[in-house]
Amino acid sequence: MAPAATMRVTISGVYSEYEVPATDERWNGWAVPGFTVSQVRQLAAETAALAATVPADEIDTITIGDDGTVSVHSGQWNSTTVVEPAPDGRYYIGAYEWAWEIIAPDQPPLGPACAGHRARDTAITSHPFPALEPPMTAPSAALPRVGVHIAEDRDYYASPVGDPEIVAEERRHFADGTWTAYLLSTVVECPHCGRRYTTDALGGVVVDTTSLVDSIVWADDPTLADTDDYLHEQIRDLIHTEQANPAPPTEWVPLPTD
Numbered sequence: 017m018a019p020a021a022t023m024r025v026t027i028s029g030v031y032s033e034y035e036v037p038a039t040d041e042r043w044n045g046w047a048v049p050g051f052t053v054s055q056v057r058q059l060a061a062e063t064a065a066l067a068a069t070v071p072a073d074e075i076d077t078i079t080i081g082d083d084g085t086v087s088v089h090s091g092q093w094n095s096t097t098v099v100e101p102a103p104d105g106r107y108y109i110g111a112y113e114w115a116w117e118i119i120a121p122d123q124p125p126l127g128p129a130c131a132g133h134r135a136r137d138t139a140i141t142s143h144p145f146p147a148l149e150p151p152m153t154a155p156s157a158a159l160p161r162v163g164v165h166i167a168e169d170r171d172y173y174a175s176p177v178g179d180p181e182i183v184a185e186e187r188r189h190f191a192d193g194t195w196t197a198y199l200l201s202t203v204v205e206c207p208h209c210g211r212r213y214t215t216d217a218l219g220g221v222v223v224d225t226t227s228l229v230d231s232i233v234w235a236d237d238p239t240l241a242d243t244d245d246y247l248h249e250q251i252r253d254l255i256h257t258e259q260a261n262p263a264p265p266t267e268w269v270p271l272p273t274d
């Protein structure tokens with residue numbers, strides 16, 4: 017008899033990876049995983065450790081009572097929900113609420129809360145993650161690579177903003193293909209696992225049409241030295257902002273195109 021199919025799920029930079037039964041159930045594209053009691057206990061420990069490092073209204077915590085009752089407390093709403101075991105005996109923690117990601121089958125396990133996601137904060141400010149792995153040594157505390165992803169901002173075409181004459185000029189250039197509206201997203205790449213995340217975005221950047229669309233321009237790209245290029249200027253500003261005031265790993269959002 018073939019073993020039941022499984023999938024690995026996580027919330028990047030926040031919780032460990034968990035192996036759970038594979039299902040096709042999705043919520044806004046996110047998985048709806050069912051956990052064993054032992055996995056729920058591990059999750060409870062992770063949420064408790066994280067709760068000690070962030071404001072109470074930014075974290076949901078899990079508790080297991082003496083009678084085995086599993087509860088999830090929402091810090092944002094200051095409410096508690098009892099999670100009953102499903103008919104399969106599993107607990108669907110964060111079902112239809114939490115952004116559980118499915119890890120690609122060919123991606124190796126990262127272990128509890130990838131060290132790379134913690135390395136950045138260790139090297140720059142304070143440590144927001146629970147001590148789930150041995151402390152990193154100084155040589156491992158590498159900073160993430162920073163760049164900007166360029167995508168076409170199709171929403172801008174539907175609702176252009178600004179002076180009517182400028183909007184009319186933009187539309188003429190859009191029509192002949194010489195100008196394009198772009199969405200620029202700041203990207204950070206974990207130096208350990210290679211995952212890419214976004215931390216900020218700037219939409220409605222109207223410039224000469226470029227072949228760089230759907231690519232990432234990294235901070236060390238020599239073309240950014242061109243001070244006369246408006247697109248490069250916007251990219252430099254986003255990179256500088258991220259480098260000068262790094263977003264904490266708990267705010268990293270998986271890059272959809274990665």
